[in-house]
Amino acid sequence: MAADTREQLLDTAEALFAERGFYGVSIAAIADELGLTKQALLHHFGSKEKLYGAVLQRVSEDFERKLSMVSEAESDPLKQLRAYLYALATDVRDEQIRPQLLMRELLDNKRRAEEAGTWYLKPYLERLTDMVRCLPGRDTTSEGAAFALVYQLLGAVTYFAVSQPTLTGIFGSARMTEIRDAFPGQLSNLIDAVLAEPTHSAD
Amino acid sequence: MAADTREQLLDTAEALFAERGFYGVSIAAIADELGLTKQALLHHFGSKEKLYGAVLQRVSEDFERKLSMVSEAESDPLKQLRAYLYALATDVRDEQIRPQLLMRELLDNKRRAEEAGTWYLKPYLERLTDMVRCLPGRDTTSEGAAFALVYQLLGAVTYFAVSQPTLTGIFGSARMTEIRDAFPGQLSNLIDAVLAEPTHSAD
DNA sequence: TAACTTACCTACCAAGTGGTAAGTTGTCAA
């Protein structure tokens, strides 16, 4: 299969998996969207599970690539992390496919893992954790606390990203635009507030 | 149908919907878990959609009740919000069903809403937003910014809650225990840091 | 030219889906 054909198939599959989840999309629906039969898709990827795996594999690689980019452009780990989170927040404001996909993977993984048994997100999460543990003043922080911190920051960004379609439905697009505009500024407040000083009481 | 029978049916349905999502559970599976046939369930609730609606309705009411409790126990809005988030974080450490259910609702809602057309979470979210907008020093903050703030805090709690099963799979239960123990302390750092001072640059 | 590969197709299958129709059983009030 040609590389760009493959990319195209993965693009469509990724969008649909993000929108409806693994169990919510049929291979026939993905194939339909691409203008082929589901058997053509099965021919290329072997099974639905493998197609989904290929989608997640690509996402995981892209995420790691982005992390690498900021860590090459910046030497200060604090600035690295801040730059990464800012970039993530901006991406996420306009493009919610991947946070949605990841969210669904986090939710369904336990169930799927019994059959699939692969942790596509592991390398990405470990890279991020390492990054936090390099923060100045955090070297005394326990591993668990560092991980908790990064997860809270990731959550602050991702939860909103994932909620956008529903929030638009609830509050209407006018008010939603206002919220979306206010989001990055509020987020930088939060990031700066929490990254500014090392842990004081807890840990 | 007796009230406690109904509660029991909803309990089981809620747990399964949270674990697998609306499209991931069949009414037959829920009925199986309860030891009855799917037709018995359909008899009580009419349709799968209505059963799901009843589950969400109850969650929404419980959430509002919890909000009412903290706002009756405390008069200072800052303390109210802090108390609520702390309680939420503690709940969520041990019991992930509801955050998971809500997360799935946020993800699937747009699709389901075309058929269902009800926003079960709206009252809860509006209560929370009002609470934030009563914060001292936040009265000059725009509505959008206030909402963004509360969503970031909610996200910090919920994202982790939802991730726990998957994270346990990835990192093993020993390391996961360490993370879970560190989480509340880190979260209180974050809450205090971000609620301490009103918005300075953004907005 | 012959052998092989890639990219698709139609036809089919067993299993499972939500939902309807029409009973059956047990309880309890008149």
Place this chain on the structure above:
DNA sequence: TTGACAACTTACCACTTGGTAGGTAAGTTA
């Protein structure tokens, strides 16, 4: 004793699911 009602049951339906089997047409290579 009768009748009403709730709480089920079995039987069934049309439809969708992931996946297999087997084929065709168009390259590509020896």
